[in-house]
Amino acid sequence: MTGRKLALFLLLPVLLAACSDSGDQKSAGGAANGGAPQKPPQAVSVVVMKKAERPITAILPGRAVAFQTAEIRPRVTGAIKEIAFKEGSEVKAGDILYQIEDNTYAAAFAQAQATLSKAQVSIPSAQANLNRYERLVNSGATQIEYENAKVTLLQAQADVEQAKAALQSAEIDLDLTKIRAPFDGVTTISAVSIGNIVTANQTTALTTLRRLDPIYIDLIDSSTNLLDLRAAMASGRLSGDPRKADIRLKLEDGTNYPLTGKLDMSEMAVSETTGTYQIRALFDNPDDIILPGMYVRASITVGNENGYLIPQRAATRNARGELSAKFVGADNKVETRTFTVSKSSGNNWLVTDGITDGDRLIVDGFQWISDGAPVQPVEATVNEQGFAVEKPKVDEAKP
Structure with a gap:
């Protein structure tokens, strides 16, 4: 009994190895025959x-x-009396942006009005004098006197026209003391403050309107x-x-x-x-x-x-x-x-x-x-x- 047990004990490792080799061969044969699963095609959106x-x-x-841009500059000289807009705000065409001190321009306007009135007064007198010499030119008045009366009337009329032009210029200067917005837009920061002296057509803009x-x-x-x-x-x-x-x-x-x-x-x-x-x-x-x-x-x-x-x-x-x-x-x-x-x-x-x-x-x-x-x-x-x-x-x- 002892010899048989020893023989079986010695044959057991040989049998196990044979079984293992047989399993490996089956596994290898399966892979060679394409039994292993293949990766499926990748799905793509088309x-x-x-x-x-x-x-x-x-x-x-x-x-x-900007659709329109204007750099606002003064056209007359004077001190800034008032800034009438809020910086960065919207303004309408014609709104006053700056007010320049206008007392001297108002005085010049009044003086131009007086000069016009004075010139206009001389026209009726010159016209009446011309009419009188025209009636007497053939009965006592000389031709030279008639021509002089005509020149006097023309000069009086010219003085009136000159006074009107001076009055219009004074009125424009007085109105230009109010600096207005030329169109609807938005203002920028003001470059001047109240009391600053500005000059006509200066290079520095007071503000920009867009x-x-x-x-x-x-x-x-x-x-x-x-x-x-x-x-x-x-x-x-x-x-x-x-x-x-x-x-x-x-x-x-x-x-x-x-x-x-x-x-x-x-x-x-x-x-x-x-x-x-x-x-x-x-x-x-x-x-x-x-x-x-x-x-x-x-x-x-x-x-x-x-x-x-x-x-x-x-x-x-x-x-x-x-x-x-x-x-x-x-x-x-x-x-x-x-x-x-x-x-x-x-x-x-x-x-x-x-x-x-x-x-x-x-x-x-x-x-x-x-x-x-x-x-x-x-x-x-x-x-x-x-x-x-x-x-x-x-x-x-x-x-």
Whole structure:
């Protein structure tokens, strides 16, 4: 019994090793025969391409400029007697801004009135004297006396006209002591205080008046874009008149200005240093939201063109600036397409070549997949912000 137990004890490790080798071989055989699970294709959101007429937009930088600007300066000399406006407030055309001490101008006006009255008194006497010599010119009065009477009357009339002009000048100077707003606008900080002496037509402005409603937006565009636009309109590819297009603004904080503007004028010259030209747009600004000097970005719809839209979030550009995007081929594998010509259309790029109706554009998840990789396309839509939104699934079993 002892010998049998010893033999069994010695054979046990050999049997265990044989079982282990048999299990390893089965495992290896299963892997070789493809029994291990494979990674499923990655799901990607796609948009089905369809050609249609789309708006062509241009995004241009610009600055706000006051519709009217006037530097207020005195036209007569004197001491500031009163400042009749609140700095930074709105004033109406004709409102008094400054009152200059007017006592000397009032005295000059009164003196001019007296001089006119004195000159006017001499006219009746000179006229009566001329009439008398006219009756006596052939019966005792000489021709010389008649001519002298005529000259006296003409001189008296001239003195009256001169006195009237002096009175008008004195009245103007007296009125100019009241410095008025030339138009509706907003004032700036006053450069003088009560008691300061100001002089006629001095170089330093007392304040600046700006009209902010409406307001100008000065936009800058390259001459290259101008030539492209003209060529597209001449060829008939672009429909619509850019001069009548609505212009929309995005303010410095990223918010959209609620009102649309219109093109006011275009500079018919290109800058020799920057190669750009200026476009001026006009916007209503009833709440003074836009202030002179503000930086804005304007979106102008210059026309419409037939093509395909590629969301900006679904595309990249290579070192040469060419647009590229990824599509799902007929075999559900990824392929990259490059487009040499593309135009801006809102939050999208518009292309006219290299795409056909029904092509599937990858709009989400394309950053982590390479060409030739198998994918599982999931149809989606793109919202106004350019984000992919998966289409809701429809249960065909339900009516």
